[in-house]
Amino acid sequence: MEFRDQAIAARRASVELATLNRAQKDKALHAMADALAAAEAELLAANEVDVASARSAGTEESIVDRLSLTPARIAGMVQGLRDLAALPDPVGDVVRGWKLPNGVSVRQVRVPFGVVGIIYEARPNVTADAAGICLKSGNAALLRGSSSALNTNRVTAEALRRGLTDAGVTPDAVHLVEGGREVTGELMRARGLVDVLIPRGGAGLIQAVVDGSTVPVIETGTGNCHVFVDADADVEQAVTILLNAKTQRPSVCNAAETLLVHKDIADRFLPRALEALGGAGVTVHGDDATRSYSDTVVAAKADEYDAEYLTLDLAAKVVDSIDEALEHIRTHTTGHSETIVTGSRTSAERFAAEVDAAAVLVNASSRFVDGGEFGFGAEIGISTQKLHARGPMGLPEMTSSKYVIEGAGQVRA
Structure with a gap:
């Protein structure tokens, strides 16, 4: 036909x-x-x-x-x-x-x-x-x-x-x-x-x-999804979340593509995280600060912070503060899913309020941003625009609306 x-x-x-x-x-x-x-x-x-x-x-x-x-x-x-x-x-x-x-x-x-x-x-x-x-x-x-x-x-x-x-x-x-x-x-x-x-x-x-x-x-939209490990994060929890977000299924749009690490936790977190990522077959592309923790980290090119790898590759950067993390995300995000791992309620609330994305996650893997995981059944896709629908699109998002007006003979004066 x-x-x-x-x-x-x-x-x-x-x-x-x-x-x-x-x-x-x-x-x-x-x-x-x-x-x-x-x-x-x-x-x-x-x-x-x-x-x-x-x-x-x-x-x-x-x-x-x-x-x-x-x-x-x-x-x-x-x-x-x-x-x-x-x-x-x-x-x-x-x-x-x-x-x-x-x-x-x-x-x-x-x-x-x-x-x-x-x-x-x-x-x-x-x-x-x-x-x-x-x-x-x-x-x-x-x-x-x-x-x-x-x-x-x-x-x-x-x-x-x-x-x-x-x-x-x-x-x-x-x-x-x-x-x-x-x-x-x-x-x-x-x-x-x-x-x-x-x-x-x-x-x-x-x-x-x-x-x-x-x-x-x-x-x-595409998913350059960030994981920001804040200064107050639980190290083991952060490693677990990062591994799941990156490796559970790396070829999908809600997989993590960029890791940001607060400098105050870098000494405790990065050696553990890089070892775990390496064991899972992930190649980390990092800045100089990240590379100082392991010889296995390759130098990240500037455009890699905009990359949606969809592979076992991950861009990484050490940041001085949550302000720098937020600015980096604002500059490079595709508006899909952004994650903070933190023990600070203040940082969590600020991140949720300031990050402009279809989904913001606090202490949870970005792999949850999915219509099936949300209880929508299947999904038609994840909208990263702001008009009509945003985020996983289930049944209500696949409808429009109309007005039904009922009277008993009334007319406009």
Whole structure:
């Protein structure tokens, strides 16, 4: 099917989806989960082809990791759909309501966007997550995955559409958009057919969509996430948090990329931290002060403090004060997730108040900044912009609102 035909079919489907009740949506989500689980062997075979092609093309291992599926990751995709079915339906929720002096009632209610386009790289789990979130929030989904995951995405989308059909819901609620770059351009310019566009991927993809789209865009940003170890931090707690934030899954946007250490704790913290990081295979790129604690630390170039490595690499710097740490973060942050490890309530409150990011963490790993961890089920992405939505985007963030005004014949004087 040509893109325009898909978009028109999705527009028609969005009318049906907007009227589905929660029971119908939840039945469809469970049917989609069942179909995806039944397709596990086919999914793994298709993914094996995609992964082999990526490696043959010299793709970075961090991208290959995002591309790869395992039985456990497929089980996570299936469970994500079931988790969505267990969550409240946001459509129809009353955001606020009141009655005017003349007796007219006003309600602001949540409604679906309509048709949501998602342009994303590598990660095939996004196909299931995005389709499920869009369905539960009453939206039709146009899914534009990268060519690197085409075989995996095809099998995933076909399974999801089978599930929809089994549940008596139009399969046109989910479309996998295929084709060359010209098709991506069509999607970005499909204003009137597509209501909102969400890019998920690297900085280049996101910027291309923001710059080239005439469809409204919700920007999901890259993650140069900082961990600041304050003077009053517990050393062992700080090491544990840093290791988890950097190494638990280094190829994702909420992984730590820069370490800032207060000079007053550096003598106690850095030898322990550098040993632990080295043992986990992390290469630390540090300033002169950090390098003085270990010969394994390589010199950091200036631009590395702006880097989103997505690998087992970490930039590091010793700072004189919390003021210098805050200034460094203001200069280099991408507005994703920023962490302080501290025993000082004053420092924690100041950090939370002054850091401008979608998420601020106090004595906890940035790996918690995730829709699933927040209890949202799956997530459509993590928005780093400030309009409409910010942070992990779950079901409420995938709705707009409208005002419903009811009277008994009143007219304005």
